[in-house]
Amino acid sequence: MYTIRQVAERTGFSPDTLRYYEKIRLVEPPPMRGAGGVRLYSEDDVRMLSSLHCLKKTGLSLDDIKEFIQEGRCFANHANLNDDDLHKVADRVQILAGHLEQMEQQRQELDTIIQRTKEKLDAYNAILQQADKSKP
Secondary structure, eight states, rough: OOOOOHHHHHHSHHHHHHHHHTTSSSSSOOEEGOOOOOGOOOOOHHHHHHHHHHHHHTTTTTTHHHHHHHTTTOSSSTTTTTHHHHHHHHHHHHHHHHHHHHHHHHHHHHHHHHHHHHHHHHHHHHHHHHHHOOOO
16 A cells, blocks of 8 residues: 555655545545545556556546546456447547547647747847858
């Protein structure tokens, strides 16, 4: 079992973020409580929170993450999936495909900004070089 501080170190979330995620029921079920109400996290909790951290790093909204992880299955073993499982997988595909499309658009916008910044930087460097050449 891990304390909230240990889980924070392992997952990259702050203790405050972990408490907030518990409060908004992103973490379900909530961690067990030890003596004095201290949160105790299992290895499974740490794995789930690590996955959640990965999803969060992609920029997925908390609502989408909640929907994505609500059934608590990772479907790593895709043998013997029933119709309900396949529906959940299809929902995840839809969430991730939509998010990927948004990220691709953001990347294109960022590529444009980077290109314009490089052009400005080149123009300013040319001005400085010209100024250096004209000095006696």
